[in-house]
Amino acid sequence: MSALAWTALVSLAAWGWLLLGTGFFWRTDQRLPPHGEPDSWPDVVIVVPARDEAAVLPAALPSLLAQDYPGRAEIFLVDDGSTDGTAALARELAERHGGLPLTVVRTGEPEPGWTGKLWALRHGIALARARGPEYLLLTDADIAHAPDSLRALVASARAGGLDLVSQMARLRIVSGWERLVVPAFVYFFGQLYPFRRVNRPGGRTAAAAGGCVLLRTGAAERADVPASIRQAVIDDVALARAVRRSGGRIWLGLADGVESVRPCPRLADLWRMVSRSAYAQLRHSPVLLAGTVAGLALVYLTPPAALAAGAFGGDAVAAGAGALAWAVMAGSYLPMLRYYRQPAALAPLLPFIALLYLLMTLDSARLHHRGRGAAWKGRVYPRPRAAPEP
Incomplete structure (x- = not known):
C-alpha cells in the first residue's frame, strides 16, 4: 500500500x-442531573465580574434579577474598571426591573500576578462570604439565565452532593461565521474535556464552563479559590481542577436555559476569542x-x-x-x-x-x-x- x-x-x-x-465526547446528553427539591433552600450569592459590558447587560442582567428562587439570594456585580458606564447601567436596570437585590462594587487595577477576571472575582467572593451563603453562583455579564436556572442548579447540587456544578452556556449563533465556528468550539472543548469523564466521581479529568458555575462556598475555601488560580487565563478549567484536587465533586454539562448574548458576528471576533487563550x-x-x-x-x-x-x-x-x-x-x-x-x-x-x-x-x-x-x-x-x- x-x-x-x-x-x-x-x-x-x-x-x-x-x-x-x-x-x-461527541454526545450532547450531559444535562443537569435529575433532581427533586430540597427540604430547605440555601442562601446563594451571585457574583458577576463585568468590564465594559454596557452593550450586553440589558439582555443579561434582568434575567438574574428575575430569578425564581425560593431561598435568599442576592447579586454582587463587580465593575472591573469599566469606562462605558457599566456600573451606572447596572444600577439603572435594577431600579427598572426590581427582583433580587443588587450591589455594584468597583475594583482597582489587578495586582501583579492576577488576571483581570479573577481579580474581580476575588473582590466579589470576599464580599459574598461576609453574607455567609452556602453557594456562590459565578456567572459572566453576558450570560442570560432562564427564570428557574438558579433553582435547578442548587437542586442538582444538593441532590448529587456536588461542590461545583457548571453549565456550558448555549453560545449565540446569528451570523454565518457564528454558525460555522461556534458549534465546533463546544465540540472541540468536549474533545479536550469529555463531559462524561469530568462527571465521573474520582476521575482525573476536570473542567468547567466559566459563564455559569455554582460553587459551594466551603469548597471554594478548601481550594483557596480564587487565590490559588490567580494567574490562570483559562480560569474555568483551573477552578475545576483546584476544586477536584481539594477533594470536591464536580459536574459539567450543556445548558438548556443558560445562553450567551455576546455577539461575535465576524471571523475576527471569533478568531480573537480563540487565539487569546489557545x-x-x-x-x-x-x-x-x-x-x-x-x-x-x-x-x-x-x-x-x-x-x-x-x-x-x-x-x-x-x-x-x-x-x-x-x-x-x-x-x-x-x-x-x-x-x-x-x-x-x-x-x-x-x-x-x-x-x-x-x-x-x-x-x-x-x-x-x-x-x-x-x-x-x-x-x-x-x-x-x-x-x-x-
Whole structure:
C-alpha cells in the first residue's frame, strides 16, 4: 500500500478510537442531573465580574434579577474598571426591573500576578462570604439565565452532593461565521474535556464552563479559590481542577436555559476569542504545539485530502479510508449541530473549520512569542500561565 493509504488508515483508526474510547465526547446528553427539591433552600450569592459590558447587560442582567428562587439570594456585580458606564447601567436596570437585590462594587487595577477576571472575582467572593451563603453562583455579564436556572442548579447540587456544578452556556449563533465556528468550539472543548469523564466521581479529568458555575462556598475555601488560580487565563478549567484536587465533586454539562448574548458576528471576533487563550491551554510549549498541529492534520485534514488524492491518483485504499474517516467525523459532529439547531449540511465542513482552529492556535503562539500574550478588554498578559495541571 502507498504511504497515503497508510496515513488514511491511521486517520480512520484514530477516529474509531475518538468515537468509542474518549468518553463519548461527541454526545450532547450531559444535562443537569435529575433532581427533586430540597427540604430547605440555601442562601446563594451571585457574583458577576463585568468590564465594559454596557452593550450586553440589558439582555443579561434582568434575567438574574428575575430569578425564581425560593431561598435568599442576592447579586454582587463587580465593575472591573469599566469606562462605558457599566456600573451606572447596572444600577439603572435594577431600579427598572426590581427582583433580587443588587450591589455594584468597583475594583482597582489587578495586582501583579492576577488576571483581570479573577481579580474581580476575588473582590466579589470576599464580599459574598461576609453574607455567609452556602453557594456562590459565578456567572459572566453576558450570560442570560432562564427564570428557574438558579433553582435547578442548587437542586442538582444538593441532590448529587456536588461542590461545583457548571453549565456550558448555549453560545449565540446569528451570523454565518457564528454558525460555522461556534458549534465546533463546544465540540472541540468536549474533545479536550469529555463531559462524561469530568462527571465521573474520582476521575482525573476536570473542567468547567466559566459563564455559569455554582460553587459551594466551603469548597471554594478548601481550594483557596480564587487565590490559588490567580494567574490562570483559562480560569474555568483551573477552578475545576483546584476544586477536584481539594477533594470536591464536580459536574459539567450543556445548558438548556443558560445562553450567551455576546455577539461575535465576524471571523475576527471569533478568531480573537480563540487565539487569546489557545496557546495557554498548551502550556506555551512548542512541543505540545507541534503535536497539536500534527494531530489536527492527521485527524481532520487527512481524510478529505486522502479522498481527493486517492480518487485522482487511482489509490482506492486511500480514497476509501479517507471517505470513511470523513463520514465518521461528520457523523460525530451531528449531535452538536442538532443541539445548536443548525443544518446537518454543515457537518462535512468540519475539516475546514478544524483548519481555522489550527491557524488560530498558531496565531495564539505567535502573539505569545511577540510578548502580546492573552489580550482582552484592553489588558494584555504577556506571559500568562496555563491552567495548573493536576
